[in-house]
Amino acid sequence: MAGFYDFSGELGRLEQQGLYRRRRVVDGPQGVLLNVDGRRMVNFCSNDYLGLAADPRLVDAFQRGAERYGVGSGSAHLICGHSAAHHALEDALAEFTSRRRALLFSTGYMANVGTISALLGRGDTVLEDRLNHASLLDGGLLAGARFRRYHHADPADLAAKLATGSGKVLVVSDGVFSMDGDLAPLPALAALAGRHDAGLLIDDAHGFGVLGARGGGIVEHFGLSAEQVPILIGTLGKAFGTFGAFVAGSDDLIELLIQKARSYVFTTAMPPAVAEATRTALRIVRDETWRRERLRELIARFRQGAEQLGLPLMASETAIQPLPTGDSERAVALSNALAERGFWVGAIRPPTVPAGTARLRVTLTALHDDAQIDALLEALSELGA
Numbered sequence: 001m002a003g004f005y006d007f008s009g010e011l012g013r014l015e016q017q018g019l020y021r022r023r024r025v026v027d028g029p030q031g032v033l034l035n036v037d038g039r040r041m042v043n044f045c046s047n048d049y050l051g052l053a054a055d056p057r058l059v060d061a062f063q064r065g066a067e068r069y070g071v072g073s074g075s076a077h078l079i080c081g082h083s084a085a086h087h088a089l090e091d092a093l094a095e096f097t098s099r100r101r102a103l104l105f106s107t108g109y110m111a112n113v114g115t116i117s118a119l120l121g122r123g124d125t126v127l128e129d130r131l132n133h134a135s136l137l138d139g140g141l142l143a144g145a146r147f148r149r150y151h152h153a154d155p156a157d158l159a160a161k162l163a164t165g166s167g168k169v170l171v172v173s174d175g176v177f178s179m180d181g182d183l184a185p186l187p188a189l190a191a192l193a194g195r196h197d198a199g200l201l202i203d204d205a206h207g208f209g210v211l212g213a214r215g216g217g218i219v220e221h222f223g224l225s226a227e228q229v230p231i232l233i234g235t236l237g238k239a240f241g242t243f244g245a246f247v248a249g250s251d252d253l254i255e256l257l258i259q260k261a262r263s264y265v266f267t268t269a270m271p272p273a274v275a276e277a278t279r280t281a282l283r284i285v286r287d288e289t290w291r292r293e294r295l296r297e298l299i300a301r302f303r304q305g306a307e308q309l310g311l312p313l314m315a316s317e318t319a320i321q322p323l324p325t326g327d328s329e330r331a332v333a334l335s336n337a338l339a340e341r342g343f344w345v346g347a348i349r350p351p352t353v354p355a356g357t358a359r360l361r362v363t364l365t366a367l368h369d370d371a372q373i374d375a376l377l378e379a380l381s382e383l384g385a
């Protein structure tokens with residue numbers, strides 16, 4: 001009889017299916033070049049799209065924040081952990097997103113789970129794109145509402161499902177899809193939600209800071225108003241280079257979340273120094289437009305080069321450039337072979353993506369140089385990716 005603590009069978013199965021996950025230990029700051037086990041690797045897997053995670057100005061703001069506020073926040077926001085640093089960042093994020101209020105969460109996962117489950121309950125309906133991030137799916141399941149997925153980025157299928165929703169209905173989508181890099185058809189989603197009196201929640205984890213002339217994300221990219229996308233979630237650990245997340249919207253939305261979002265109420269506030277570093281990041285994201293322009297150039301270079309080499313691109317115009325491999329073992333083998341050549345590219349497998357759609361996920365940042373892109377393309381081509 002296998003005892004409760006005998007996990008070897010399950011681990012063996014994961015290994016056999018190419019689904020085993022391993023961590024590499026990085027020494028030193030995030031950046032284009034990473035120190036891994038005493039070797040340099042060119043980083044093509046982080047979400048630090050604008051290259052801010054180790055920016056000296058962020059480090060300085062973080063250090064000054066730690067001097068002023070200490071390290072720990074001491075408690076949840078509703079006890080005594082809500083500092084002037086948190087409050088100032090919320091105000092800045094509200095202004096940046098042209099919304100009345102913003103509410104900080106400790107992570108994007110918690111923002112999504114907490115917001116969806118605060119807004120819906122039994123008898124309500126949540127409609128989710130089938131490729132939504134795990135945290136959005138988990139939030140929908142946790143809410144106890146009727147949970148339905150619509151076909152990926154398919155307004156017609158969403159319309160059909162909206163017609164049969166019961167109770168309050170909330171439409172939920174990634175802005176930029178995290179493993180595919182394509183955009184949600186946001187104007188159509190907004191129009192449909194409006195027409196059916198449904199709520200609309202957009203998680204712009206990979207668009208915020210990157211898309212739009214000012215970095216306002218997918219909402220700015222499509223030129224939509226705050227009224228058309230009433231519940232906007234952004235994360236701060238990706239293009240902003242720090243940590244945490246926020247929900248932006250109306251006064252009443254934010255007040256409701258303060259009362260009812262359990263992942264807000266029952267967790268320790270992020271360290272205030274992180275909020276201070278993030279306010280500096282926000283200024284840089286807004287002002288240093290060259291970072292977004294450079295990223296766009298690199299994306300174009302990667303796609304052009306890949307096309308010339310006959311590599312299998314997906315329909316993405318963003319910094320997320322996946323190369324489908326189909327099966328998981330092949331994704332892992334390619335990722336390992338790239339690592340031997342000094343390139344770190346993630347192998348993305350189920351359950352992160354649907355079965356049979358494993359892929360290499362190449363991500364680009366504003367700080368890559370042309371030669372690094374070209375060298376990666378050459379390696380991918382030689383390995384027959």
Ligand SMILES: *Cc1c(COP(=O)(O)O)cnc(C)c1O
Nearest residue numbers: 107108109133178205235237244
């Ligand atoms: C990364 C990610 C999150 C989670 O954000 P964290 O701050 O890392 O918890 C949520 N949604 C999407 C689409 C993401 O890619």
